[in-house]
Amino acid sequence: MAYSEKVVDHYTNPRNVGSMDKTDPNVGTGMVGAPECGDVMKLQIKVDPISGIIEDAKFKTFGCGSAIASSSLATEWLKGKTVDQAMQIKNTEIVTELALPPVKVHCSVLAEDAIKAAITDYKKKAVAAPALV
């Protein structure tokens, strides 16, 4: 099975690899894993508390090319979106964009889960320590 060009591009040249301070109240961290292949994915968003816009997104994924490409693409899509818009990102959009074969669909599910986990974490923090406006 050959990877699509887009997967190879994201895999060999992943965007937004790195990490942010997870204790920062404006940073939401999502950590998810897929035991069947041993993958683990960390995805972080940094949100402007006033506009609710995601200003930065970082990821680090240990896993196959499709898992790395899915999370890399996810961080690209997240930047500039509001938290609510980001919540609407569906794994099927990732599948389409990267032309993932059926056996790799779970990688896109993982990326969607990571996005949702990061947003949930951010919202939890925002409730605990409301931004000073």
Added chain:
Amino acid sequence: MDYYRVLGLDPKLQLDLNELQQLFYARSRQLHPDRFARAEASVRDAALIESSLLNDAYRTLRDPLARAEYILKENGFDIGLQGTKDVPPELLEEVFDLNMALEELKAGDESARPQLSAARDNFEAMLAKSSAELDGLFAEYDQHPGPEPLKPIRALLNRRRYIQNLLRDVHGYLSN
């Protein structure tokens, strides 16, 4: 549960391996092709199919983990698919950190090596502990068969698989 039926066993998670082997031998003799040399083609074919099922059954049931996965599958659980929700966050953190250490070692940073050995010992201890836990869960299922007692078994198998994959990688690097 064809694997249990072909061996004449009740579908229990806890099995006596000696008994399992005896049953396998006895049933293998019954199904031996020599006994069907003069039988009708349809009977011979049926024995052949049963015999192949018997071999799969024995191979699966003698391994406790494969046995548990079989029971899970027969009960409609698809192991792995619900992975995310089944893996505790602390384990994910640990898996992540360990992967970071592995990556540093790959990049030639030898300072990660002691962290890796410590992590390996820790994960091996977790595996041993989970084996004991699994025995307890097996006994519980056998007393009250049904989907509920299978849930913690699935969760535990998912964790084990995670840990096993990692250990394989860690062993690989530490032996280099």
